[in-house]
Amino acid sequence: MFGNRRLAKRSIIGTKVCALWQDGRFYPGVIRSVPDDTDSELGKYTVLFDDGFEKDLVAKDIIGPGFQNLTNSTLKFQQKVYLTLNGREVQGVVLKQDIKTNEVLVNVQLSNNEELEFIKRLDELRLLESRKSARLVDQDTDYSKMADVTLTPDNKKRPVSHVIDVPAQTQRHRRPVDDERENSPGNDEDDVEMMDETIAAMVLTSLSCSPASPKFPVTMTETADKGNSVLSTSANSSGFYSERSDPSPPLSSHLSESAPAANIGTIFGSYTGKDDGIDLQESVDEYYDECDEPKRKRSLQAQKKTMYQCTWKGCAKIHNTCSGIEKHVRTKHLGLMDTEDLSDHEEEFYYTEIEVNVDNVTKTFSDMFTSSPPETSFIEMHHGIPDHDYQKKEHRQPVHTFASSVPSGGFFPQGTGQSTTPISVPPIKRSLSWQNNAATSPGTVSSQSNSTRSSKMSLQERMQQHQAQSPKSHMLSSPPKSISGHKKARSEVRKCRKVYGMENRDMWCTQCKWKKACSRFTD
C-alpha cells in the first residue's frame, strides 16, 4: 500500500492532523490514506475530518506531524486554536494574525465564561487539542505525543543534544503581552496566566544547567538577603492559587503554575526579561511541591536528601524537586512546552532519583553555585533577553568571603552574614573549584589528593565538583592557554566514575558502565 521505496513513513495513516477546509480554516482529522508517491508535493492525502467529512489534500495544506508547521501557516479569523494558559490548555479562536510578527490575537473563553483576548505567538498555539494525561490514557504509543510535539513548532523534536536549548521564543517579544495586559486591566489573574508560561520558561532557562553544560547558571540561594532575592520574593509570595492544598509557606509555590502578577509586576517593573532573579527560586530548598511533599525532611537538616537527576544523555542536571527535573526534561530535552497538563509524563523516564548524603542541603547548593565563576555563565544565560537590567539591580553583592579565590568577582552573595542557614562550605570543595587551571599554591588546598577525596565525597559533592570543573568555569579564571589548548588534561576530565563514584555505578552512563567512552560528560 505504501510506497516502499523508502522507509515507510512510520505509518502516517491515522495521524492526527489539522487540515485545510474549504473555508480556509483548519479542522482536525486523521490521515486516511496517503498518496502513492509521498515524495511528490502534489500527492493527495485523504483526510477524514473529525466531523465525518473527507477531503483530499496536498501535504502543504495539512498541519501536523510530518506535515506543515503551524508557524508556517496563516490562520483565518475564527480558526479554532488551543493554547496554554497557566498550565491549562484552553481553546480559543483566532481574531487576527499579524503576519509580520507571527502574533495572533486569540479570543479565549475561560472556564468562568469570561472571554479574553490574548496575543500569542503563532508558535504558542496548537490546532489540535493536546492529550490530557497519558497516565489516564494508559500509555498509548507516542503517537499523539508526537503530534503534540510536532504541532508546536519550534519544539525541535527531541533535541538530542546536551546543549541547553533556551526557549527563545518564550523570551522574545513579550512586550505585546504587556500591552495586552493594559487592555484588560484589573484582571490580575489573567495577567498571571499570561506571564506564567514565560516565567516558567525563564525559570527553566535559568535553571538549565547540566554539568555537561557550560552554562551552569550561577544562582543565588536563600542566602541572598531579602533585598536581593528579587524573584524569590515574588515567587514565594505566589501562594495565591489556593487550589494548592499545600498549606506550606508561600514559598513553596510553583513558579510555573502561578506567580502573582502584582508581585511580579512590582518586582520586575515592566514585565520583561527580568528572569534574572528567577533562578534563585529553584535553587533553594524552598522549591517544593507536591512531588516532594513526602520527602520534606529538611527541617531536620536531614542527612539524606532526595535529588532528581536528569539522565538524558549528556545531561546530568540535578534538581532538588521532582517537578523541577520534570520540567527540565520536558522543556530541555523533550522539547515540550512547560505545561504539565500537556505532557504525558514521558519525562519520568529521563530522570532518576538520587539520594544524597548532605549534612546540609543548603550548603550543597550554595556550594554548587559558588563553585563556578558566575559572571560568564550569568551573562550568557541572559543573553538575548531584552531589557535586562539585572545587573543594575542590587544583586551584585560584594563577595566577601571568597573574593580572593573567586575569579572575577561573582555576585553570589556568599558573604551575606544574614543567611539563615549556617553555610559551612568545606574548603576543599571550593579550592578545588578553581584550582584546576588557576595557579594555585599547593599548600592552600587540602592535602588530600583529588582521587582520595572523590572516593570519600558524597555524590552531591562530586557533582558539584564536576560542575565546578566543567569547562565553563575555567573561562574566567584560567590562563589563556588553557582555553586555546582545549585538550584537557586527563585528570581534569570528569567521567561518570569520577562524578558518581563506584558506589553509584548505576548512575553511570551506559558507555561508562561498559567501559566505553563516556557519553555523558563528553567534552
Add this chain to the structure above:
DNA sequence: AGTGCCGGGCT
C-alpha cells in the same frame, strides 16, 4: 594504582 576506553567476545 587508578582511570578511560579500545577492541573484541558473548548473548
Add this chain to the structure above:
DNA sequence: AGCCCGGCACT
C-alpha cells in the same frame, strides 16, 4: 544491539 571485560595508554 546490548552487555561485559581484558588489556593498554595515560596520569
